[in-house]
Amino acid sequence: MGEESLSIGFLGGAGTVTGSKTLLEFDDQKILVDCGLFQGLKVFRQLNWQPLPVLPSRINSVLITHAHLDHVGYIPLLVKNGFKGSIYATPPTCDLAKVILRDSAKLQEEEAWLANQGGYTKHQPAVPLYTLKDAEESLKNFVPVEEGRVISFTKEFSFRFLKSGHILGSAFIEINFKNRIIVFSGDLGRANPVLLAPPTKIPEADYLILESTYGDRDHSKTLTEDALAYLVNDALRKKGNLIIPTFAVERAQEIMFILNTLREKNMIPASVPVYLDSPMGIDATEVMMNYPAWHKLSQEMISKMVHDIIKVRELSETINIIKDKRSKIIIAGSGMLSGGRALEYLKAYVEDRRTTVLFVGYQAEGTRGRAMLRGAEKIKIHGHYYFINADIKEISSFSGHADRSEIIQWLFGFTKLPQKIFLNHGELKSSDALRMQINETFSCSCEIPLLNEKKSLFF
Template sequence: MGRKQHNSASAVYLESLGAAGTVTGSKHLLITPSMTVMIDCGLFQGIKTLRERNWDKPPVAAASVGAMVLTHAHLDHCGYIPLFVKNGYRGPIYMSAPTRDLAEIILRDCAKLQEEDAARANRHGFSKHHPAQPLYTVADVETALPLFKVCATASEITLSEHLSFTLFPAGHIPGACSVNFNCYGKNVLFSGDIGREHSELLPPPARLTNADFVIMETTYGDRLHSAADTAQEMAMLINDTLFNKGNILIPCFAVGRAQEVMHLIYRLKMQNIIPRTVPVYLDSPMAAAAGKALLHHPQWFIIDEKECARMFSGVTTNENYEETKKIIRRRGSKIILAASGMLTGGRVLEYLKQYLPDSKNMVLLIGFQAEGTRGRALANKAPEVKIHGKYYPVRAQVKEIEGLSAHADQRELLNWLSRLAASQPRVFLVHGEPGVQDAFRVKVKDELGIYAEIMQQDVRLMLFEPAAPETIS
């Protein structure tokens, strides 16, 4: 769809350059008379047609954006930053302290993988580009990092005379925040990714009560997470697999989910609900680095520092790819946590090749599985999956534990929005698949009496025209 342009320089506009009709590539513009701000700057992931958008010329001149605010460190929210800087962005990038540490880890890892993939493609000649190039390099990440600016939550940051913002914890992962802009006297609230009301490690999302405009994620806007006891559900699946002398493979997002699952397994062992002797391997260098970084931010957790450190003690961390092969060959049942969470790449694929064809083994899916990913294929009971050019039969047990999702479900999303209902905000839905967003739109109207609009890619919408300068407080 082509971009619809409005020429009035005196109005405030909203435009989504990503995460409009999809759950990935989050990039939103708040365009004001004094400054254009970008909220999140993520990569498109999932199906090929989405990933190819990462290579398109940026739909907005990078140098025209005056500031950027990052809600959290997941790749679909921060992964495009090095390329945006490469294209001319030079403004500050504001974020919470954990997000700053985690984003650096994630961006370095992403760049390194892209460089390795391009080198592999050139060695084997399977790229249609000659030579194959990475989307960006580690050097591009190094150029972007000095622009990172840490700001405290609940502390107002001024961008211009009539534009400021405040971060509020949103759950989801450590450091994740919603962003509330005071924009020419109006409150424009970007939800970011909203976390669970009850989490293994994180406090619930902040209770915000006033907004004129809300830009809201809808990842699980059409469904409810299981009401079953997550710990008991996981324990039962682990014990059943151990009884059958199988292995448990848990694909994890390296930031957030890996640490939460580690704590849950630690708790189950301490309570003797699963055997204390079963070995647990964390085979993700990025998850290990993220875990170490998070130990520096204990105030973001609901467990104390000692327990946070103890949950790492019973886990063997592997950072060497050669050791992965040894872990696979090691006899006896084991629990493996490995990235990526949607099985799009990483060490988890090596385990998947070995474990999928054997019915004794278990694959536990614990997070959102985007369209076009191997994780979605397994969740949809595909009989086989393709890995590195070869098909592998799915004989292992595949189970989903919805209670470990980092995203709020429909009821929790409605609860979050209901606190804002009294101010009757204009609501814009982003970060969700089309059918999911429409179901949530109807639910918002029926339960809260609020009309919600679904954002479209690259369509600029006018929010309001500021009052005359002398009347703006």
């Protein structure tokens, strides 16, 4: 590596939407951008158990774009395996990471316990990837940094966070290295997010690392409110339940906000009970209340939004809700059905024809959510198969990710386009479609790095 150069290694989020980890190396510095968990397909999940190509103890710092598990979920393991530096993130991201990492650790402990109880593991005994204690330990490394504040690591390297409109606290990372600018999009938000300010327009960059989750398609233009109202009323007409598997951060709050709007407009009956069965979703809503500068809702709007929601923390309550025969709306994690309370409702209701399961977020390859959307006949939960007789629906306009047109539109915001764009965080088909679209629209070169590929950025 030449004196002037900086290398960039794609340790995750390459060829897939999960496991985001990008390593920047220059002089004796190693800086990791995002530290996510692989999810979905088993070949990817197994990567969580493989050692990183760099020793965690050699990494100086970690910068985090946002608190989703596929961007922060590996942190407890990084710290457990020797990382001693600081983890920089915006204040809401620090608070949300607490919620997400504690939950992730608990889920992994639970899964390992269940696997050992039920004997449905090939590993004897099954062990969690990390424990709650590991997660707690790793939280001590977080350092909150306000949006726009410049942090310098060396004379030649500094960075700042800029709002990216994806979830509460989410940010682009704009790095200045020897007066050249490298921007990480993290996950790029919609042009007009329901609860957040739109993504910041970046004036210029020399290199851009850009996500490509929806690089091959545009979201449906159906009005989200109308679509949700229709499905609620349809579930009530069938005397069934509406289960909405939901990401705890942002999507859960969006759904609550829209349900409240629908009630106020009399588009759905006020009498139908709505449960938020997600301890993490409840905590994330509280974090949102603590950061009014990071979203568009007034305190009064939030109070109204949560007023009629029945919040559920304990599994014993879940069991009672399932015993209750009345129709209801259930917002429960996890968003891709890889774990969480939503599975308890599926076990109870997915074989019932009156049930509707509504997907409102991205379903990664290899997840139960993706299988159900593809029309799977049965689904395996905790070692048992269940026939899918429920109606499976999707409202894609709910997405927290910019679609193809919105990504291109955001790129038009640059007065000086990057000389090179690396497309990450996408399944290959999406990344490649976006690469072609960018090549047709702009005159900058575009690459799709492979997993563990390392590139030199020469200055």
